[in-house]
Amino acid sequence: xxxxxVENLTKRFGDFIAVDHVSFKVKKGEIFGLLGPNGAGKSxxxxxxxxxxxPTEGSATVAGFDIIKQPDKVREHIGLVAxxxxxxxxxxxxxxxxxxxxxxNLPEKEIKQGIxxxxxxxxxxxxxxxxxxxxxxxxxxRINIARALLHRPDVLVLDEPTLGLDPQTTRAIHExxxxxxxxxxxxxxxxxxxxxxxxxxxxxxxIDQAKIVASDTPRNLxxxxxxxxxxxxxxxxxxxxxAMLSNLKRMEAVISAVETEPYSLRIHxxxxxxxxxxxxxxxxxxxxxRAINTVEPNLEDVFLHFTGREMRDRSTGKxxxxxxxxxxGRSSRVR
Amino acid sequence: xxxxxxxxxxxxxRIGVKDLIVFARDRLxxxxxxxxxxxxxxxxxxxxxxQNALKNAPLGIVNLxxxxxxxxIISALNQPISGQNATLLKLTNLPSQAKAEQDIKDQIINGxxxxxxxxxxxxxxxxxxxxxxxxxxSNPQISLLMSEALGKLTSAISTQMATKKVETLLPxxxxxxxxxxxxxxxxxxxxxxNPNYFEFMAPGVMAMVIMMAAMIGLAGSVSREKELGTLDxxxxxxxxxxxxxxxxxxxxxxxxxxxxxxxLILAILLFGVVVHGNFGLLILLLILxxxxxxxxxVMISAxxxxxxxxxxxxxxxxxxxxxxxxxxxxxxxxxxxxQWISKAMPLTYSVEALRKCIxxxxxxxxxxxxxxVMLGFGVVFMAISIPVxxxxxxx
Numbered sequence: 238x239x240x241x242x243v244e245n246l247t248k249r250f251g252d253f254i255a256v257d258h259v260s261f262k263v264k265k266g267e268i269f270g271l272l273g274p275n276g277a278g279k280s281x282x283x284x285x286x287x288x289x290x291x292p293t294e295g296s297a298t299v300a301g302f303d304i305i306k307q308p309d310k311v312r313e314h315i316g317l318v319a320x321x322x323x324x325x326x327x328x329x330x331x332x333x334x335x336x337x338x339x340x341x342n343l344p345e346k347e348i349k350q351g352i353x354x355x356x357x358x359x360x361x362x363x364x365x366x367x368x369x370x371x372x373x374x375x376x377x378x379r380i381n382i383a384r385a386l387l388h389r390p391d392v393l394v395l396d397e398p399t400l401g402l403d404p405q406t407t408r409a410i411h412e413x414x415x416x417x418x419x420x421x422x423x424x425x426x427x428x429x430x431x432x433x434x435x436x437x438x439x440x441x442x443x444i445d446q447a448k449i450v451a452s453d454t455p456r457n458l459x460x461x462x463x464x465x466x467x468x469x470x471x472x473x474x475x476x477x478x479x480a481m482l483s484n485l486k487r488m489e490a491v492i493s494a495v496e497t498e499p500y501s502l503r504i505h506x507x508x509x510x511x512x513x514x515x516x517x518x519x520x521x522x523x524x525x526x527r528a529i530n531t532v533e534p535n536l537e538d539v540f541l542h543f544t545g546r547e548m549r550d551r552s553t554g555k556x557x558x559x560x561x562x563x564x565x566g567r568s569s570r571v572r
Numbered sequence: 573x574x575x576x577x578x579x580x581x582x583x584x585x586r587i588g589v590k591d592l593i594v595f596a597r598d599r600l601x602x603x604x605x606x607x608x609x610x611x612x613x614x615x616x617x618x619x620x621x622x623q624n625a626l627k628n629a630p631l632g633i634v635n636l637x638x639x640x641x642x643x644x645i646i647s648a649l650n651q652p653i654s655g656q657n658a659t660l661l662k663l664t665n666l667p668s669q670a671k672a673e674q675d676i677k678d679q680i681i682n683g684x685x686x687x688x689x690x691x692x693x694x695x696x697x698x699x700x701x702x703x704x705x706x707x708x709x710s711n712p713q714i715s716l717l718m719s720e721a722l723g724k725l726t727s728a729i730s731t732q733m734a735t736k737k738v739e740t741l742l743p744x745x746x747x748x749x750x751x752x753x754x755x756x757x758x759x760x761x762x763x764x765x766n767p768n769y770f771e772f773m774a775p776g777v778m779a780m781v782i783m784m785a786a787m788i789g790l791a792g793s794v795s796r797e798k799e800l801g802t803l804d805x806x807x808x809x810x811x812x813x814x815x816x817x818x819x820x821x822x823x824x825x826x827x828x829x830x831x832x833x834x835x836l837i838l839a840i841l842l843f844g845v846v847v848h849g850n851f852g853l854l855i856l857l858l859i860l861x862x863x864x865x866x867x868x869x870v871m872i873s874a875x876x877x878x879x880x881x882x883x884x885x886x887x888x889x890x891x892x893x894x895x896x897x898x899x900x901x902x903x904x905x906x907x908x909x910x911q912w913i914s915k916a917m918p919l920t921y922s923v924e925a926l927r928k929c930i931x932x933x934x935x936x937x938x939x940x941x942x943x944x945v946m947l948g949f950g951v952v953f954m955a956i957s958i959p960v961x962x963x964x965x966x967x
Contacts, residue, residue, distance in 0.1 A: 287808045289965075312810040321801025325590065327597040339586050340809040342579065368597075384805070 240265045240392050240423040241286065245295035248281050255281040257447035258295065263392075263440075266421040268414065270438030272428060272536065278447040279427035280320060283396050286425070287317050300391040313341070316385030316393045320400065322377050323384065326370030330361065330380045333369060334387055341388035348387070355383035359413065375406030382410070386417075393417065395426045399433060411437060431536040443540055450543040455536065462534035462542045467492065468511055469532040472502045475525040484522065490514050493541065503532070505541060580818075583811040587819025591793055592826060605827070608784075609835040612777045616900055617770045617843060629718060631661040632672040632684030632706075639692020641733075645703070648729050649685075661721070669704070676708050683707050683718050695733070770843035775926035776899030777839075778832045782861045783893065783919055785828030786821075788886055790869035793820055795882040803965075813962040817870055824869070825862045832858050848933030856936075857925050857943075864918040864946040867953025874961040893919045918949040 241263035248256040256278040263269040271279045284290040286299055288308040297304045300314035317323070324333045331352055338348035356362050359379040369377060378398065385393060395414070399407040414437055418424055428434050434441050435455050442452040451458060462469075474481065477500045485494045485504065492505040504515060512529065519526055532538070541547060595601055633649075635642050649661055664681060666672045672684035686704040694701040705722055707715040731752055738748040745751060797803035806816055836854075839845035847854065868889065876882035895901070896910055897919035903911055914920050925942035928934040936943065 284804075287804075289804055289807055309810045312808055315808065317804065317808045319801055319804050321804070323802050323805030325594055325802060327594040328590070332593075336586060336590050337805060337809065340583060340806065340811055342810065 238265050239263060240267075241269070241297070241299055241425060243282075243286070243295075243297040246282065246285060246292050246297055247294035248278075248285060248290060249293045254447050256285070256292075259442075259444070259447075259449050260295075261442050261449065261452055263423060263425060265391075265423050266418060267439045268418050268424040268426060268437050270426045270428060270434040270441040271444055272431070272434040272438075272441050272540070273444035274429055277429075277444045279429075279444055280396055282444070283317075283319075283394055283425065283427060286311075287315055287394060288312055313388075314391045316388065316390035318378075318382055318385045318393070318395045318398055320396045322374075322381045324369045324377060324381055327368060329366050329368050330356065330372075331365040333380065334384055337384050338387050343388050351387045351389075352383070355386055356380075359383055360409075375402050378402060378406065378410065382413070392423045392425060395424060397428055398426070399428075399430070431540075435536050441536070443536075443543055445540070445544045445546075451539065458536065458539045459534045462538050465542070466508055467542060468506050469534055469538050470504050470506070470512060470515070471497070471528075471530045471532055472504060472515070472519070473500055473527040473529070474502065474519060475500060475527050477502070477524070481519065481522050481524055485515070485518065488515070488518060492545075493547070495547070500527075505538065580812050580815045583815040584819035584822060587806065587816060588822035588826070591820060591823035595823070595827065605831060606834065609777065609781050609831055610838055612780065613770070613773065613835065613838055613843065616773045616777060628662040629683075629714065630681040631663055631718070632666045632675055632681040633663050634666050634669055634672050634684060634686040636689040637687045637691035638689070639696070641692040641695055641701075642687040645687065645726070645729055648725055661718075669706070672706055676706060682711065682714050685722065770839060771845050771931050772927070773900070774835065774839040774843070774845045775930050776897070776923050778835045778858065779861055779897070779919055779922040779926055780894060780899055781831045781835055782828040782858060782922075783865050783890070785824050785831055786862050786865035787869040787872065787890065788883075789824040789827055790820060790866065791873035791876060791882040791886060792879060793824070794873035795876055795879040798877065799879055807965055813965060814958065816965075817958060817961055821866045821870070825859070825866070828862050829855075829858055845930070847930050849929035850933075850935065853936055854926070854929050857922070857929055857939075860943060860946045860950075861918075861922040861926075863950040864922065864953075865950075867950055867955075867957045870961055871953060871957035874957060874964045893917050896920070897923050899923050918946055921945045921949075 239262045241261075243259060243261050245258045245260055246256055247254070247258050259278070259282055261269070271282065273279050281290065285292050286297055286304060288304055288311050292305065299311045302310035302314065304311050323337075325336075328336065334352045334355075335348055338351060339345075343351070352365065356365055359382065361376065361379050361383070364372065364376065364380075369380060372380070382398070398414070399410055402410070411433070414424060414426070418439075426434070426437060438455060440452070440454055441458060442449045443458070444450070451461070453461075477496070482494060482496065482502070485491055485502070490506045490508045490511045492507055494502055494504045497503045506512075506515065508514075512531070516526060516529065534542075537547075595605075631649075633646060635646060637643075646663065649663060664675075666675065666684065669684075669686050672681070672686065675681045676684060684706040686706065688702065688704065691701050691703070703726060705719060707719060709715065731749070734752040735748045738745060738751045742748070742751070794803070797806070836845075836847070840847070872882055872885050872889070876885055892913070896903075896906070896914040897917055898914065899919065903914050903920070906914065921942040925939045925946070928939050928942075
């Protein structure tokens with residue numbers, strides 16, 4: 238059964254197209270990731286599915302209810318964790334949860350039990366009577382998630398749930414999301430963090446400039462890249478120069494060449510046997526190659542493959558660790 | 573149907589209570605809530621000039637007269653105000669008219685009186701004598717009050733002199749003052765006691781405080797929640813848009829009424845204001861005032877996406893209302909065009925009705941026009957703004 242069905246969903250603000258004929262389906266118990274850079278249209282899509290925005294075109298159902306014709310039914314069945322935290326600073330954790338429980342028509346008894354259950358599971362039991370304004374962002378986000386889950390929604394919508402959180406909280410929230418998924422909760426997740434999308438999602442839609450450019454399981458998406466004639470490699474050149482780099486970029490086989498670390502390049506190539514071509518070119522310019530590794534494609538490479546553009550977030554975009562050595566130069570690695 | 577209505581009412585109530593708790597736990601907002609009416613009362617009650625406030629105003633005297641009449645006038649000017657340990661004017665003797673004019677320019681004195689040479693002699697000779705009063709046009713309020721006061725004093729002196737003259741000229745007359753002044757004006761108020769300026773101000777301040785709560789409070793609380801993102805939480809819950817507006821309005825109504833009550837208590841305790849009308853009617857009028865403004869507040873909160881925009885719109889709407897509603901200045905003194913604008917604003921009617929109730933003790937039958945206009949205004953604006961709010965919140 239599909240918990241979410243989106244069909245040609247489109248949103249225009251004047252001349253600006255925020256979401257352009259987007260379609261996807263999410264099965265029950267699945268984590269579906271919408272991956273894309275800031276401003277790609279992820280939040281707008283989610284706001285339409287949560288009935289906070291009216292689509293210009295297209296249609297969608299959430300938990301079997303039409304978002305345009307049955308907005309109240311949709312609202313009953315979704316839990317929203319938006320980019321901004323939906324809690325009142327002046328209210329305590331329990332007061333916030335009670336308020337939203339009541340607005341969702343939950344009986345008092347269930348509200349009490351729900352607060353107990355979710356705060357315990359999110360390790361926030363001892364803070365129930367403290368005002369939310371005194372909490373750290375990570376603590377607020379835990380309460381915020383409890384709020385979205387309190388009325389037992391069929392679909393949990395998470396818009397950048399770990400944005401700006403510390404690594405520990407991020408990890409805890411990731412684990413919690415996976416736990417929920419094992420309990421058959423359907424989760425729609427947006428993120429611009431490749432690793433988050435990769436490690437959590439059963440299926441990913443890559444969205445760029447208002448359109449979905451690719452949609453599949455993370456594994457299949459990566460396979461598309463590794464099966465195609467594009468390849469990714471890291472090359473360490475001891476005497477790397479600006480001239481060398483710009484010459485590389487001009488080569489026909491090279492899609493992109495980026496200096497990821499000093500003396501270290503990540504190169505996306507197109508064509509047959511490109512490793513040899515590139516090694517030859519560097520050597521011809523007197524470059525001393527210390528190491529060359531092919532790289533298992535990650536989602537970033539997938540994004541590049543489909544959009545022809547980098548999507549790297551400076552703070553989180555680390556180069557993927559899955560590398561295997563292909564060829565090692567004579568000069569030993571000095572570290 | 574009944575179930576749904578009951579649910580909607582409960583949702584409104586929850587949202588309203590939540591808004592009130594959030595408000596009550598914000599110390600800064602709570603302090604401004606109490607201080608604002610005090611501030612408004614004190615400010616409006618004291619800053620506007622009135623004759624009772626004029627004391628010890630510095631006035632130059634140039635007495636070039638050698639005779640007795642000039643001296644008599646000066647001593648009359650030096651009389652203390654009845655019952656007070658102060659004189660209306662503080663007199664300074666100056667040698668010449670030129671010096672007096674210079675001192676006015678230097679702002680040492682607010683005005684001057686010149687009693688010309690030969691003043692007494694002219695009067696003795698049976699001619700009409702002239703006193704020159706020099707005023708400071710740069711300060712119209714003070715010079716107006718001063719020339720009024722001077723006029724009263726000098727006419728009192730000249731009446732006194734005329735009465736004496738009549739006595740000597742017509743020895744047989746029973747009441748010589750009747751010959752000089754065939755009639756006098758006696759003014760009586762329609763309410764007992766001596767109403768002060770605060771009694772004029774209090775209804776205006778109450779109406780304003782309510783207007784601010786209804787408009788700033790409502791639009792502010794909606795746009796704040798929009799900015800914080802919490803509004804999304806309410807909007808994505810299965811509750812009707814009407815419940816949200818009603819709940820938010822409910823909180824602001826309570827807040828506005830509390831503030832108005834605070835104003836009234838302050839006015840009674842600190843400023844000696846007496847409520848001559850019915851208390852129940854007063855409360856009804858206050859509620860009606862809130863009602864007439866809620867629609868405008870909803871409208872502004874719907875169309876303004878940020879707090880700042882909301883505040884800007886608010887100021888544009890509120891300032892003309894404050895000054896043209898008659899809350900501070902009588903409408904009758906305004907030019908006709910402004911009077912028409914003033915008649916198009918709900919605050920005007922609210923102030924009128926409240927003033928009638930508090931100062932004059934009028935019953936509801938004496939203010940039906942105002943009541944109907946406020947009701948009409950509220951209904952029309954609600955009818956326009958509620959669908960707009962619903963539409964804007966799900967664009």
